[in-house]
Amino acid sequence: MSRASELGSEMTGEDVAFGDTLVEVDGLKKYFTQESGLLSGLSIDTDEFPPISVGRQHVKAVDDVSFEIRRGETLGLVGESGCGKSTLGRTILRLLEPTEGRISFKGDDLAELDGEALRQKRSEIQMIFQDPQSSLDPRMKIGQIVEEPMRAHDMLDDDGREQRAKMLLEKVGLDPHHYNRHPHAFSGGQRQRVNLARALSVNPDFIVCDEPVSALDVSIQAQVLNTMEELQEEFGLTYLFIAHDLSVIRHFSDRVAVMYLGNVVELAEKEELFENPQHPYTKALLDSIPVPDPRERGARGVLEGEVPSPLDPPSGCRFRTRCPRLIAPEGYEWTDEEWEHARTFMRAVKRRTFEPMTAAETRAEFFGGDLPRGEAGEIVADAIDLVATDRDNGDDAELEDGVNWAGATERLLESFAEESICSQERPDYEIEPQYGTGVHRAACHLHR
């Protein structure tokens, strides 16, 4: 353990130069199986024989994600709840077992390491969690809390550890005399500083920060963010900064990755991503944030519907079911306007957002009276008939009020949505950046 004790005083990342790749994630997947009970794997389908089948469903929390993080930078990872950003962070740390893919850290594949080798590697990678309350043991003094990782990695002797803990407490903006206090005596912002000191104690190169400031008030948030920035400079840290708050991400990151439903949909340098977003999801996210300026009241709530289930995510581009720019399927002749009407109608039928009316009324409501020409028009007309109130659907007991929502939905989705390139191929394109020179990747077929 002689090497480990040296780590107490020196940087360990000297073998990777600043700006070179420190962490590389390649094709990383994390699937969870749903197996909460003995019979949970069983599914019953009375239409088939035998009616019971055994099969596990997978929650595809992180699905084929690749990116790199350079030494000394902050990569922001942003997305809405359930998009898989925390799972990704934990998988990179190997707190969760990756299903597939490679996590290279200074050349070693973390996904392959186990046992003692992995344990040792962990001193170089640390994590800070969202809730400063529950990530500190209330029965321990903060001095012990900060020393704990050093003890686990057999770093320094008792005196050395205490000295280092006090030094770190001061670095993170706490009074070193508070060494003997318990966490309850500290406010939320101060507790997050204790977490920072603990993470720094083993002299890591890389820290995964999972929503580190989202539980804090805005004025405290700024204090902690500033401290994190100073520490990054002083200790040469590399951060993976996970957050849902785009303002914080914009302030804190050098490059930003946007996640949606287990995929990274866009990745670019900060200025480029915020000023020149190229994925419709990123644009929608940016349009939704309330800007703290009443003269900037603008577009909002531009996204329809909700995030689909990660159990059965959409094929191709995962955002296509909500995308305002879903590409028109080939094989039909229509104008942009006609396709826009058809798309709106298709989604309204799928979500059943309108009250059934007569065929003529539906036509007027969604198409201004004129259906698209040719085959597309015939399909739309069929679908309108299926949901119209003035059409005789017979005495089918399955139908609500004689309206065949399911039939119309199937007809429209099969003919239009499934035929779009968006549902057939998974997009990944590189774009010429307008700001800076960094790589700009956008997973959207509009850039094909």
Add this chain to the structure above:
Amino acid sequence: MAEPLLRVENLKTQFFTDAGTVRAVDGISFEVHEGEIVGLVGESGAGKSVASMSLLRLIESPGEIVGGEITYKGETIFGLEEGPDGDLQRRDDMLSNEEMRTRIRGNEIAVIFQDPMESLNPVFTVGGQLREFIELNRDLAKREAKREAIRMLREVGIPDPEQRYEEYPHQFSGGMRQRVLIAMALACEPSLIIADEPTTALDVTVEGQIIELVDDLQEKYGTSFIWVTHDMGVVAEICDRVNVMYLGEIVEQAPVDDLFHATKHPYTNALLNSMPRPDRTVEELDPIEGVMPEAISPPSGCRFHPRCPDAREVCQRVHPEAKVVDQADGHSHRAACVKHDVFDAGYDESVPLEAEPQVTAGTPGGGEDR
């Protein structure tokens, strides 16, 4: 100007704890006019939730409203007068608990809370709860109430409402549950809705959808809102007028544009400067020094002075009551800071207090190089 819908004068709510008296709300005054969205903004511990619950007299022991007057449409929700023995006692014209329950809450003033899961009963269907609420409050027959419930669900943008009517709260997403609560709040067509951090737990795209919905519904029904939040972005987006609270007091009160563009109180200013922005890159954040003190022993003089960059000696002594410092759009702009001339407290001659203990951010000019 027409008589306001709601008038709050010098409201004080205190909690009597073993450690002492917590002055959670300490003499706040504001008005809500018809069709207005009024913001109540502040950090945690500022007293904004206690203030809004006081309006409905929903303060439980050890808390108590100890002073002030709340008038709603000419009726007294809370008011005190001096009794024969010199003690303060509740006024005769104050609405009884019974009247508050049957006439005011829900029917006249409705509430939307932050966590929709806690406001819905998990063992009953969403539709059933909404129907029962409509049935009881609007005196409708069961079938009519059901039709009305489904209409309301569609109104707040819940797809396939007939189907979702039969589902349980856990089958709804957070955004959809919040829509159900909005439907419930609107069901009795109240004149005022108190929304307590209604979008805080939601994702930003869902928050956008909810704000949009509230905006549309407000236009359609003309309902007034008190919007309680900590998020200045949401305030800028939706409010007409804003009250900024700090440690139990309203320190600034202004039409929304003036609050952001002609800020009069150092706290509001500091709050705006400490925020990262989504619309531009801020290189350096300018945090507010220290933390908000406890409401149990607030600082002397101006409560913000220990953290205030503009604090001078006089700020330790003089406690400023909010005064009109400007007029805009026919509304007064009030601020509780003695640096304004109307206070005439000798601020200009007073000695500045010691500079802040730590300097973390650069000068404001440093943020411009991008």
